[in-house]
Amino acid sequence: MDIIITRSVADAQETKTSFSIPGLSPRIIPFIELTSLTDGIKRAQELIQHSSYSLLFTSTHAARLCHSLLSPGLTTPCYCSGDKAALFLTGLGYSDVHSAHKDSLALVEYMIKHAITYAGTEKLLYLCARDVSHDIVSLLGDQGFNVSSVALYETTHKNYLSPQELAYLTSPCSKIILFYSASAATAFVEIVNHYHLKTALHTLTAVTISDIVGNILKSIPFSDILIADLPNEESLLRTVTLFLNKNQRDT
Incomplete structure (x- = not known):
């Protein structure tokens, strides 16, 4: 079939x-087609070059763009909503990769449960699509996390x-x-x-x-x-x- x-x-x-x-x-x-956003990639490059961030991902494509265009260190902490993005990063040699094993809301819950000691001190950068249907930044910000986001790409419909x-x-x-x-x-x-x-x-x-x-x-x-x-x-x-x-x- x-x-x-x-x-x-x-x-x-x-x-x-x-x-x-x-x-x-x-x-x-x-x-759907995925189109990289030049301004977003440039902004993310500037942030990563000038400060230390732990990275959040809810898509493998964002992880793919991050690795190929932003070049964060392989020891950069990476938190993923699902196993596919986590396995992708692990396969590239990233050593500090975590998975919530589900979806974006599970990632928020994972961060609150496992990384609450970093709230307010460790800076989190959510790398995502322009049209994400969830608001991880607000949800984590309400819990005291220092988190910002940058859209690396957008989704267009065929x-x-x-x-x-x-x-x-x-x-x-x-x-x-x-x-x-x-x-x-x-x-x-x-x-x-x-x-x-x-x-x-x-x-x-x-x-x-x-x-x-x-x-x-x-x-x-x-x-x-x-x-x-x-x-x-x-x-x-x-x-x-x-x-x-x-x-x-x-x-």
């Missing part, structure tokens, strides 16, 4: 490489489909489509409405990383919408595996 990865190209390539589920043929159709992508999405064969973010889900709904595709997607099964993402897709008449138990890639792929196993039993 084909499985469609809707992430940005860089993240989707990593996901495609990590696929090890038998019987799946991954295909990338990105519904607003077109190539003839090949359009034909593929509306083909009658059963497919799975993965949604990792609210941005990708919103972009997909916009595309569906623009091309009037609602009646042609009944063979697609959507698998989403959270209830929030799933709710965005409720207006689309998929064959089914499945929600991962936890908001991480491992749980998402486990949900796919369970679906495939059930599908095989039913057939």
